[in-house]
Structures are given as C-alpha cells and as structure tokens.
Amino acid sequence: xxxxxxTRRSRGGTGRTRLAxxxxxxxxxxxxxxRVFNEPxxxxxxxxxxxxxAAAALHWIPNAAGRALASRRSHIAGAIIPTLDNEIFxxxxxxxxxxxxxxxxxxxxxxxxxxxxEGLNQVQAMLAQGIEVLALVGENYPPxxxxxxxxRGIPYVLTYGFRHDSPHPCIxxxxxxxxxxxxxxxxxxxxxxxxAIFQPVDANDRVVARLEGLxxxxxxxxxxxxxxxxxxxxSSMDFGAESLRRIMASKTRPTxxxxxxxxxxxxxxxxxxxxxxxxxxxxxxxxxxxxxxxxRIAPQLTTMRVDNLEIGxxxxxxxxxxxxGGVPVQSHELRADLRLRATTSPPRSAAGATAAAGDGNDAxxxxxxxxxxxxxxxxxxxxxxxxxxxxxxxxx
Amino acid sequence: xxxxxxTRRSRGGTGRTRLAxxxxxxxxxxxxxxRVFNEPxxxxxxxxxxxxxAAAALHWIPNAAGRALASRRSHIAGAIIPTLDNEIFxxxxxxxxxxxxxxxxxxxxxxxxxxxxEGLNQVQAMLAQGIEVLALVGENYPPxxxxxxxxRGIPYVLTYGFRHDSPHPCIxxxxxxxxxxxxxxxxxxxxxxxxAIFQPVDANDRVVARLEGLxxxxxxxxxxxxxxxxxxxxSSMDFGAESLRRIMASKTRPTxxxxxxxxxxxxxxxxxxxxxxxxxxxxxxxxxxxxxxxxRIAPQLTTMRVDNLEIGxxxxxxxxxxxxGGVPVQSHELRADLRLRATTSPPRSAAGATAAAGDGNDAxxxxxxxxxxxxxxxxxxxxxxxxxxxxxxxxx
DNA sequence: ATAAAGCACGTAAACGCTTACATTGCAAGT
DNA sequence: ACTTGCAATGTAAGCGTTTACGTGCTTTAT
Numbered sequence: 001x002x003x004x005x006x007t008r009r010s011r012g013g014t015g016r017t018r019l020a021x022x023x024x025x026x027x028x029x030x031x032x033x034x035r036v037f038n039e040p041x042x043x044x045x046x047x048x049x050x051x052x053x054a055a056a057a058l059h060w061i062p063n064a065a066g067r068a069l070a071s072r073r074s075h076i077a078g079a080i081i082p083t084l085d086n087e088i089f090x091x092x093x094x095x096x097x098x099x100x101x102x103x104x105x106x107x108x109x110x111x112x113x114x115x116x117x118e119g120l121n122q123v124q125a126m127l128a129q130g131i132e133v134l135a136l137v138g139e140n141y142p143p144x145x146x147x148x149x150x151x152r153g154i155p156y157v158l159t160y161g162f163r164h165d166s167p168h169p170c171i172x173x174x175x176x177x178x179x180x181x182x183x184x185x186x187x188x189x190x191x192x193x194x195x196a197i198f199q200p201v202d203a204n205d206r207v208v209a210r211l212e213g214l215x216x217x218x219x220x221x222x223x224x225x226x227x228x229x230x231x232x233x234x235s236s237m238d239f240g241a242e243s244l245r246r247i248m249a250s251k252t253r254p255t256x257x258x259x260x261x262x263x264x265x266x267x268x269x270x271x272x273x274x275x276x277x278x279x280x281x282x283x284x285x286x287x288x289x290x291x292x293x294x295x296r297i298a299p300q301l302t303t304m305r306v307d308n309l310e311i312g313x314x315x316x317x318x319x320x321x322x323x324x325g326g327v328p329v330q331s332h333e334l335r336a337d338l339r340l341r342a343t344t345s346p347p348r349s350a351a352g353a354t355a356a357a358g359d360g361n362d363a364x365x366x367x368x369x370x371x372x373x374x375x376x377x378x379x380x381x382x383x384x385x386x387x388x389x390x391x392x393x394x395x396x
Numbered sequence: 397x398x399x400x401x402x403t404r405r406s407r408g409g410t411g412r413t414r415l416a417x418x419x420x421x422x423x424x425x426x427x428x429x430x431r432v433f434n435e436p437x438x439x440x441x442x443x444x445x446x447x448x449x450a451a452a453a454l455h456w457i458p459n460a461a462g463r464a465l466a467s468r469r470s471h472i473a474g475a476i477i478p479t480l481d482n483e484i485f486x487x488x489x490x491x492x493x494x495x496x497x498x499x500x501x502x503x504x505x506x507x508x509x510x511x512x513x514e515g516l517n518q519v520q521a522m523l524a525q526g527i528e529v530l531a532l533v534g535e536n537y538p539p540x541x542x543x544x545x546x547x548r549g550i551p552y553v554l555t556y557g558f559r560h561d562s563p564h565p566c567i568x569x570x571x572x573x574x575x576x577x578x579x580x581x582x583x584x585x586x587x588x589x590x591x592a593i594f595q596p597v598d599a600n601d602r603v604v605a606r607l608e609g610l611x612x613x614x615x616x617x618x619x620x621x622x623x624x625x626x627x628x629x630x631s632s633m634d635f636g637a638e639s640l641r642r643i644m645a646s647k648t649r650p651t652x653x654x655x656x657x658x659x660x661x662x663x664x665x666x667x668x669x670x671x672x673x674x675x676x677x678x679x680x681x682x683x684x685x686x687x688x689x690x691x692r693i694a695p696q697l698t699t700m701r702v703d704n705l706e707i708g709x710x711x712x713x714x715x716x717x718x719x720x721g722g723v724p725v726q727s728h729e730l731r732a733d734l735r736l737r738a739t740t741s742p743p744r745s746a747a748g749a750t751a752a753a754g755d756g757n758d759a760x761x762x763x764x765x766x767x768x769x770x771x772x773x774x775x776x777x778x779x780x781x782x783x784x785x786x787x788x789x790x791x792x
Numbered sequence: 793a794t795a796a797a798g799c800a801c802g803t804a805a806a807c808g809c810t811t812a813c814a815t816t817g818c819a820a821g822t
Numbered sequence: 823a824c825t826t827g828c829a830a831t832g833t834a835a836g837c838g839t840t841t842a843c844g845t846g847c848t849t850t851a852t
Contacts, residue, residue, distance in 0.1 A: 066808030462838030
C-alpha cells in the first residue's frame with residue numbers, strides 16, 4: 001500500500017489525435033514522426049511512407065501550441081493596421097497574407113483604429129501569442145511598441161511611408177517627394193493660386209511630410225500656400241466637399257486644389273460639380289492613393305498611385321526572411337506614380353500656353369521628370385488596371 | 397561517478413522572462429501567479445499586489461503557447477474570407493476583429509481567393525493553430541471543411557448570406573428575398589423590358605439565390621427575363637460596362653438593368669453615360685451592396701444596403717459566446733435595405749404614371765413594403781452616412 | 793470543545809511536441 | 823579483425839503554463 005502512493009493524474013487532454021498515436025500506429029518513436037514532417041531528409045523512405053500513412057489515417061493535425069512550445073517557433077506573423085475600412089491598408093494586408101501563407105506563416109491581424117495606445121495593446125497581445133515577426137502598417141505607433149519589439153528581438157517593419165532618416169526599417173514611398181512632385185506638376189501647368197485640403201497632421205509624420213513636399217514644390221515655383229487656403233480636417237468626402245465650398249466662396253479663388261488623398265479629392269470634385277464649376281477648366285484637382293474608383297468615374301481623377309499590394313508583398317518577404325535566417329529587415333523605397341487624368345489642366349488664363357513655359361517662374365527645373373500635360377488630356381484614353389479584370393473576380 | 401549519470405540537458409529557453417521568475421521574485425508558487433491573472437478571486441489582495449508588481453517589474457508577458465497547451469484554450473479566433481480587396485468583406489472583418497479584441501481573442505486571418513481548395517487549406521492551418529472558433533466569410537467553402545470543424549467541435553458560422561434551410565449557422569441576409577424586392581420595385585415602376593448583369597453563378601449558392609429572387613419578382617409582375625438579356629461574367633466594372641454596351645446595342649432595348657452588385661452597376665452606368673444615355677430617364681440601373689462610393693457619385697446609385705459591419709459584429713459575438721459557454725451559434729437574418737437614389741425612375745413611356753398602378757400587373761401585392769418612388773427622385777436630398785464622418789477618420 | 797468545512801496557498805503532473813544525446817547497425821578505413 | 827565513422831532511429835528531457843490534489847490554518851456548526 002505504502003508504495004502505491006502515486007495517484008494517476010489525468011487532465012483528459014484535448015481529445016484530438018496526437019503525434020504519439022501516429023507513432024504507435026506506424027510503430028516508430030515520436031521523434032521519428034516529428035522528423036518526417038520537419039526534417040524529412042533524415043528519415044528513410046520506407047519509414048516516411050509508413051508514418052505519413054498513419055498520420056493520414058488518423059487525420060492527425062499537429063498541435064501548434066505544443067510545437068511552438070517545444071521548438072520556440074510559432075510560425076505566426078503579426079500585422080497591425082489602423083483600419084481595414086481603407087482600400088490601401090486592406091491591399092497591403094492582402095499582399096502580405098499571400099506571402100505569409102506561401103511560407104507557412106499564419107497571419108495574426110490587429111486594428112488600432114488610429115489609436116496609438118490601442119496599437120500598443122495589440123503589440124503586446126501579439127507578443128504574447130508569440131509572433132515571430134511584425135508588420136506595422138500605416139503610421140503612428142507609440143515608441144514603446146518599438147522598445148518591446150527590439151527588446152525581444154522581433155523583426156519588424158513599418159509600411160506605407162518611407163523616410164531615409166527613419167530609425168526603423170520601412171517599406172513604402174517618400175511622402176515628401178511624392179507631394180513635391182504633385183506640386184511641381186501643378187506649378188508647371190501655370191497655376192498661380194493654389195489651395196490645399198488635407199487630413200489632420202497632428203502626430204502624423206507622413207502628413208507633415210506631405211505638406212512639406214507640397215510647400216517646397218510650390219515655393220520652387222514661386223507660389224505660396226496661404227494659411228487661409230489650407231484646409232485641414234477629417235479625411236472624409238464630406239470634409240472635402242465642405243472645404244471646397246468654403247474655398248470657392250472666397251473672393252480670390254484658386255485655380256487648383258491639391259488634396260491630401262483621394263477621399264478628400266472625391267468630395268471636392270463632387271462639390272465643385274454641384275456648384276457648376278467645370279473641372280478641370282475652372283479648377284484643377286489632384287488626389288493621392290489612386291483608389292480603384294477614381295479612374296472609373298467622370299472626370300477621372302489625376303492622382304498618385306502607390307502599389308500597396310507590392311508594399312505588402314515586400315514587407316511579407318522581408319519579414320519571412322528575417323524570421324528564417326536572422327537577416328535584418330531591409331528598407332525599400334517604392335515609386336509613387338503620378339497618374340495624369342482628367343481633373344487637371346492649365347488654368348483658363350494660361351489656356352493656350354504650352355505648359356507654362358517662361359512666365360518668370362523657374363519651375364522648369366523640376367519638370368523634366370514629369371510627362372507633360374496635353375491639351376486633350378480630358379478625352380485621352382486612360383489606362384486601365386488590366387490586372388484587375390484578369391483575375392476573374394467572383395462576386396459577393 | 398556511477399550515480400552521476402544524469403546529464404543536465406539544457407535547451408536554452410526563449411530568453412523571455414517566465415512565470416516562474418515572477419513567482420520567485422514575488423516569493424510565491426507558480427500556481428499562485430497563474431491564479432492572480434486567471435482567477436484573481438482565489439488570491440488574497442496582499443499577495444495579488446506583490447505578484448502584479450513583480451510581473452510588471454520583470455515586464456512579464458505570458459507565453460501563449462504554454463498557456464494554450466496547459467489550458468487547452470488558445471484564445472485565437474479564425475476568419476477566412478474570399479478576399480480583402482472587397483469593401484464588404486473587409487468591413488465584416490473589421491466588425492469581427494473589434495468584438496474579438498474586446499473579448500480577449502486575437503484574430504487569425506486567412507484568404508481563400510475564392511478558391512475552395514485554398515479555403516480548406518486555410519481551415520486546416522487554423523485548426524493546427526488551435527483556433528477556438530471560426531468565421532467563414534462569404535460563400536463556398538468545401539463540405540470537407542465543415543466536417544473537420546464538426547469533428548473537432550469547433551463552433552463556426554457562415555456570414556454574408558443567410559438561408560433558412562442552411563445546414564450551417566449563418567449570419568447575413570436572404571439573397572433571394574433581397575433580389576425579389578429589387579425586382580418588385582423595378583416592376584412597380586412600370587418597366588416591362590428588363591435586363592440583368594450578374595457575376596458567375598457556378599458553385600455559388602448565393603448568386604443562384606439572387607437570380608431566383610429576381611426571376612420570381614419579375615414573373616410576379618408579368619415580366620420574363622429572356623436568356624439574351626442575362627449577362628453573366630466577372631464581377632468587374634469592365635464587364636459591367638461591356639455588358640451594357642452589348643445590351644444597348646440590341647434592337648429591343650430594355651428600360652431597366654438589374655445588376656448583381658455595385659461593381660457591375662458602376663461599370664454599366666459609366667458605359668451608359670458614355671453612350672449618351674440619360675440615367676434614369678432612358679435607363680434605370682440598380683446595384684447591390686451600397687459601396688461607400690455609390691452614393692457620392694452622380695448619378696447616385698439605387699442599390700441595396702447590407703450592414704456588413706453589423707454582420708461581422710454579430711458573428712464575433714456569437715462565436716465568443718459559443719467559445720465560452722458552449723452555447724450553440726445562432727443564425728441571424730439581417731435586413732437588406734433598398735436605397736432609392738437617382739438611377740431609377742419609371743420608364744419614359746410611363747412618365748406621368750403614378751408608379752405604375754393598375755396596368756394589369758399584380759405586382760401591387762409586393763409593393764407595400766417599399767417606399768414609393770417620387771418623380772423628383774433625381775434631385776432629392778439623399779441621405780448621407782453621417783457615421784462615416786463622425787468617427788473622425790485620420791488619413792493615410 | 794470538537795469535527796466539519798472553508799480558505800489560501802503550495803506541489804508537481806500533465807499539455808503535445810521538438811531535439812540533444814544515446815544507441816544500434818553497418819560500411820569503410822587501417 | 824578491429825576500430826572509426828556515419829546514418830537511421832530511439833529515449834527522454836524539457837518548452838512555460840495550468841490545475842488536480844495536498845496541506846496547514848482559520849471559521850462555523852454541533
């Protein structure tokens with residue numbers, strides 16, 4: 001009796017078939033089963049077959065928790081985005097998810113809703129889940145988040161924006177340069193009086209950079225952006241529309257409006273059309289993002305295209321590599337392409353002018369890299385994203 | 397020497413601080429530490445405080461793998477969607493993610509790209525990761541996926557579509573009824589010759605249901621949908637546009653076109669405008685989904701709104717409850733709301749008619765539930781989604 | 793006063809897998 | 823013939839938590 005004091009403790013398990021059962025059926029050790037699926041080269045063919053058959057027969061699916069615990073690899077990648085309610089972020093996730101899936105990673109997704117504190121929460125939750133790598137999509141995550149990541153040696157990358165002087169690896173485009181390009185283009189068309197409608201700048205480096213680029217380009221063209229011509233507010237179509245109404249109600253109307261993104265631009269366009277303005281003859285408008293819709297409505301919006309799918313893919317690739325080989329994540333700068341469409345043209349005053357040459361402004365220096373606008377731009381056959389239609393999209 | 401045969405095997409661990417270290421610092425057992433965070437009621441206040449302080453001091457983040465293994469709860473929820481490149485699915489995920497986050501679940505996301513086989517893969521990967529619940533967003537997952545889920549007792553739910561006779565719990569709207577409603581409305585306006593542009597039906601119950609509802613409604617109004625008037629193809633704007641051109645090139649043109657979704661409708665509208673048709677006077681067009689954009693462009697699209705955010709939220713709630721209490725997931729049917737906007741009106745022939753009363757068709761039976769169209773619909777002030785602008789959206 | 797019943801906490805056995813190390817068998821080297 | 827070396831497999835110790843079950847000790851009922 002005395003030696004029988006070992007009470008058998010059972011906690012019942014999960015009920016799922018375990019690796020041990022596969023091993024028993026295949027008449028091998030658990031180690032061998034594990035090797036078959038993780039280091040097949042180390043196991044003879046005959047035994048491999050036996051094991052695989054046993055696994056299939058038992059419908060065995062390995063338990064990720066056990067595996068993660070033992071191997072200290074979770075095969076989980078994390079991504080935190082401001083919101084899914086935005087085509088550009090959704091596309092990045094889409095690209096990333098594809099790469100992760102190809103490489104045996106599953107994607108843990110978190111949304112911060114533009115709240116840095118919530119972003120930090122998400123980072124913590126993800127660390128708890130044992131993510132191996134993390135993509136921080138969009139901007140503005142609290143510094144503490146990065147501390148946590150570095151402290152634990154988790155490879156991470158910031159996407160969407162790119163800055164040469166960023167302390168973090170980042171994959172995206174240069175906001176400043178992009179808006180500089182837009183400004184240069186508008187100036188080169190001969191516009192003298194220009195307004196802008198922007199999203200909030202507070203605690204948002206990227207938007208600040210956009211404004212910098214914009215001011216820089218305008219300044220180079222001898223144009224200044226007056227305080228009253230800069231409208232900042234929520235990034236909604238409504239705000240775009242409201243701002244436009246306010247702008248066009250002023251006594252000295254601009255001939256061009258540069259918007260911080262497509263949403264604002266769409267709002268501005270719809271309001272302008274409502275007021276009876278002719279776009280682009282009375283008023284040129286530019287956006288940013290090249291949302292799917294903006295090239296399919298009339299008038300097609302001149303905007304800046306960023307390949308968000310590619311950003312997502314690149315980020316995914318970098319992170320997968322970093323997770324595997326310990327290679328550091330490399331930053332990548334992508335081009336943002338100016339898509340000249342039907343909402344921009346020289347101002348009426350400069351109608352006949354060949355894209356505002358001479359005229360005392362020295363913007364010419366910046367023009368060579370842009371395709372010159374043509375008079376017939378409005379009716380030009382605008383490129384379609386053929387891809388979009390090739391992958392035959394089923395429908396909801 | 398002989399009794400010293402136990403070689404100390406060390407695998408180095410993760411380097412992260414462990415619960416055991418917190419326990420040592422707080423001078424309690426590991427069990428107590430665990431209780432502090434999982435069953436605080438069972439631990440005295442003084443010790444709780446000590447433990448919490450120790451945990452904070454060490455920046456301890458519990459290891460989810462260990463926890464999952466021991467507790468057999470992963471606190472991971474899965475969601476599989478056809479694609480993120482679609483506002484409606486993205487919104488569902490958005491709503492779901494919020495609910496999950498509130499309830500301590502992290503979201504594992506998978507995309508099937510409309511490929512059932514890939515969907516099954518994703519299901520397996522998720523099961524391996526130990527998801528506790530799963531949302532299958534959209535349609536068409538292979539039957540085997542459900543077998544796996546049932547076999548393992550994982551609560552799941554299908555979202556977007558709803559069918560009373562579905563063998564699975566589902567949360568969404570009734571596709572058949574929704575299209576019946578659209579058909580009834582169009583018939584009630586007095587249209588006699590009606591065409592349709594739809595997404596592919598193959599292996600897609602929901603689209604089949606839409607067509608059924610459509611045919612049913614038309615039949616009730618004495619209208620038949622001729623084979624040549626039904627165009628089926630990829631759910632892209634381009635196909636919508638192409639179909640419209642083909643339709644309007646026929647000798648007997650329809651006065652109304654019912655589209656399977658907004659994308660197709662947008663394409664159709666833009667093609668129709670290009671051809672110089674007056675919408676809605678020459679041609680009425682309807683969509684489905686109420687994408688954000690369709691109420692902000694001219695002419696504003698008459699379409700059906702489904703609250704995808706709510707679908708996601710409901711699904712999340714149901715799954716969270718199912719995970720906790722073992723309550724079965726309950727199906728929910730949501731209303732789809734017809735949004736009457738500017739792309740529909742009575743046909744020219746019936747111009748003065750008060751919404752096609754009499755006229756020998758007995759569609760009146762079905763009308764009461766719809767708001768009657770007014771002559772001035774084109775210029776009516778259309779409702780905005782105020783919400784959209786309230787939550788001040790920051791911008792990319 | 794005494795037994796029964798809580799209560800607060802500790803002990804240590806799982807959880808399902810990977811992997812360092814041990815073992816075995818067999819071909820090649822001396 | 824006898825090490826040596828390598829390749830294929832087995833043994834069993836963790837990985838970091840949770841939790842069933844003990845263990846004292848303080849209440850409460852009898």
